[in-house]
Amino acid sequence: xxxxxxxxxxxxxxxxxxxxxxxxxxxxxxxxxxxxxxxxxxxxxxxxxxxxxxxxxxxxxxxxxxxxxxxxxxxxxxxxxxxxxxxxxxxxxxxxxxxxxxxxxxxxxxxxxxxxxxxxxxxxxxxxxxxxxxxxxxxxxxxxxxxxxxxxxxxxxxxxxxxxxxxxxxxxxxxxxxxxxxxxxxxxxxxxxxxxxxxxxxxxxxxxxxxxxxxxxxxxxxxxxxxxxxxxxxxxxxxxxxxxxxxxxxxxxxxxxxxxxxxxxxxxxxxxxxxxxxxxxxxxxxxxxxxxxxxxxxxxxxxxxxxxxxxxxxxxxxxxxxxxxxxxxxxxxxxxxxxxxxxxxxxxxxxxxxxxxxxxxxxxxxxxxxxxxxxxxxxxxxxxxxxxxxxxxxxxxxxxxxxxxxxxxxxxxxxxxxxxxxxxxxxxxxxxxxxxxxxxxxxxxxxxxxxxxxxxxxxxxxxxxxxxxxxxxxxxxx
Numbered sequence: 001x002x003x004x005x006x007x008x009x010x011x012x013x014x015x016x017x018x019x020x021x022x023x024x025x026x027x028x029x030x031x032x033x034x035x036x037x038x039x040x041x042x043x044x045x046x047x048x049x050x051x052x053x054x055x056x057x058x059x060x061x062x063x064x065x066x067x068x069x070x071x072x073x074x075x076x077x078x079x080x081x082x083x084x085x086x087x088x089x090x091x092x093x094x095x096x097x098x099x100x101x102x103x104x105x106x107x108x109x110x111x112x113x114x115x116x117x118x119x120x121x122x123x124x125x126x127x128x129x130x131x132x133x134x135x136x137x138x139x140x141x142x143x144x145x146x147x148x149x150x151x152x153x154x155x156x157x158x159x160x161x162x163x164x165x166x167x168x169x170x171x172x173x174x175x176x177x178x179x180x181x182x183x184x185x186x187x188x189x190x191x192x193x194x195x196x197x198x199x200x201x202x203x204x205x206x207x208x209x210x211x212x213x214x215x216x217x218x219x220x221x222x223x224x225x226x227x228x229x230x231x232x233x234x235x236x237x238x239x240x241x242x243x244x245x246x247x248x249x250x251x252x253x254x255x256x257x258x259x260x261x262x263x264x265x266x267x268x269x270x271x272x273x274x275x276x277x278x279x280x281x282x283x284x285x286x287x288x289x290x291x292x293x294x295x296x297x298x299x300x301x302x303x304x305x306x307x308x309x310x311x312x313x314x315x316x317x318x319x320x321x322x323x324x325x326x327x328x329x330x331x332x333x334x335x336x337x338x339x340x341x342x343x344x345x346x347x348x349x350x351x352x353x354x355x356x357x358x359x360x361x362x363x364x365x366x367x368x369x370x371x372x373x374x375x376x377x378x379x380x381x382x383x384x385x386x387x388x389x390x391x392x393x394x395x396x397x398x399x400x401x402x403x404x405x406x407x408x409x410x411x412x413x414x415x416x417x418x419x420x421x422x423x424x425x426x427x428x429x430x431x432x433x434x435x436x437x438x439x440x441x442x443x444x445x446x447x448x449x450x451x452x453x454x455x456x457x458x459x460x461x462x463x464x465x466x467x468x469x470x471x472x473x474x475x476x477x478x
Contacts, residue, residue: 005031005053007070007156008061010084012043016074018135019101019128019160024051026159033061058087068095070153072126077102085112094120097149101126103263106177106184113145113176122149125176127183129372130162138162140372141170142186142364144179162371169367174357181270181351182364185344188267188281190373191260192340195284195428197235200333203415207422208325212249215239218326227334229376258288267347276350278343279435280336283427290425306423331411336432338405341382342395343435349393362386396439409436 009020012034020030020043033055034040044054055061062069069092073084081100088098098121100109109125116123127142128135141161143150150157150172161170173179204210204218219236223229243250268282290297345361352359365382368374385398395401416433419426438444453459455474463470 003064003066005029005064006066007031007072007153008033008055008065009072009074010034010058010061011074012039013074014132015101015128015135017043017047018132019072019074019139020052021047021049022136022138022160023156024049026156027051028156028159029053031055031061031064033058058091062088062091067093068097068122068152069093070097070099070156072099072101074101077104078108081108081112085116089116089119089121092119092121095122097122097124097146097153099124099126099143099149099153100180101128103127103183103187103261104180105266106181109145109177109180117146122146124149124153125178125180126157127173127179127186129183129186129368129374131373134162134371138169138371140186140367140370140375142173142179142182142367143170144173144175144177144181147172147175161367162375164366164369164371164375167366169369169371171360171363171367173364174352174359176355176357178351178355178357178359181357182348182359184263184266184270185348186368186372186374187263188278188284188347189341189344191264191284191288192280192344192428193229193231193337193374195280195287196333196336196340196432197231198287199419199424199426199429200329201235202424202426203329203419204326206424207418208322208329210322210326212239212251214322222330222333226378227330227337227376229378230373231376255294257291257294259292260285260288267344270351271347274347274350274354276343276347277435277438278347279431280340280343280428283431287425287427328411328414331408332415332429335405335408335412336429337378338395338401339432339435340428341378342401345382346394360386360390361392362390394439396436405436412436 006028007023008031009016010033012020012032020032024030029051031053032040032043037056040054040056053064055064071088073081075081075084081102081104085098098116100112104125106125113123113125124143124145128139130139134140138161141157143157158168158170161168163169173182201215204215210218216236216239219232219239223232223236238251239249241250243253246253264281265285267278268285271278348359348361348364351357362383365379365386369379381400382395385395385400386392388398392398396405412429412433416426416429419429450461454461454471458471460469460471
């Protein structure tokens, strides 16, 4: 068989099909394969393309590829990836390139990288963000693994990626599982971003008394300023969407229960391994968990009052100027967003040092500016922050973001206190305040905890007035 195809794409479900068509649109010949022949046939029937060819065996697919062969896996993360790699390995040669574009756990990518490296096969773990539309029209792409392999596939990946300021939203991230790690953190930030927006909605609707039309107008206005982003834009439109199955607005008929696929949870777990505080991302994951406890929440709502006693009722709900209230929530949302991103980038910064990946955080921020779910004008400011200081330990310390935190933190505190007085759950906002206070605090009680540890377990402690580790015989003096 003549070797005429530039890349083979395995997995032609929604994301794989969209990515294959995107690659084909950019002039590359794509050999498509799916383990279910019916799926392959359906794609070819519904999406015919002169640069897309159908194959029904891995042997035929590989025989049609130019050497070194480039294979892009767009299949379910986990065991299916290992199963396909096991099928491919005997058919591949040294120098061939395998790319995993699914949401794989970065430690799995580390393992697969090492396994294939032993056989001379080059491996890339490729984070792809943007959903179906992004995959079809231009996603944000985060490749990690073999640097040489990236150089050979960069023309394809950078061509199909979204563009921001005429730059492709794709760059080599780092060795081994770095690409999938960054995608994991991206998804964690996405969880926190969405949770903050949901909490802003709760504040406006239940504490501020905003109608759906007022909510839509407010979010549209926010999208004209510093909060301009994909998530704010679609949120504004969601509030205006009429229900096609019942009277009224669709948002009011959607069950108050959110699902998650696990990538945000991975970030939370990894933060505990590394010892980095990403409490807002963890709070967002837990909020989704709690949202699924529908029966327990229903029972508890009738047993636990949601406000303070009547004599303090003058504090709630908010009854002043709606525009002023919306402005307060907007400022709190912007502050919370800064802190959420600061946590996510701090986690990547720590991983860069621990795993010796040498991550370029400014470039990573720049590839999030288009194509992905968290795309936002705000990311230009993050990119600039790391241009000013590549060694910036925390975004909050950048002069631009520090000024805005100091300007808006009063609004953040007022939103949290108003929510508490109204019995509204705002775990992301609340964790933003706690993180900020811990971050800036000269004392957080850790000296007492260390004294307790030494008292019950002789774990020793350090002193403020001299060097060394000390143990005190507490029991003798108690």
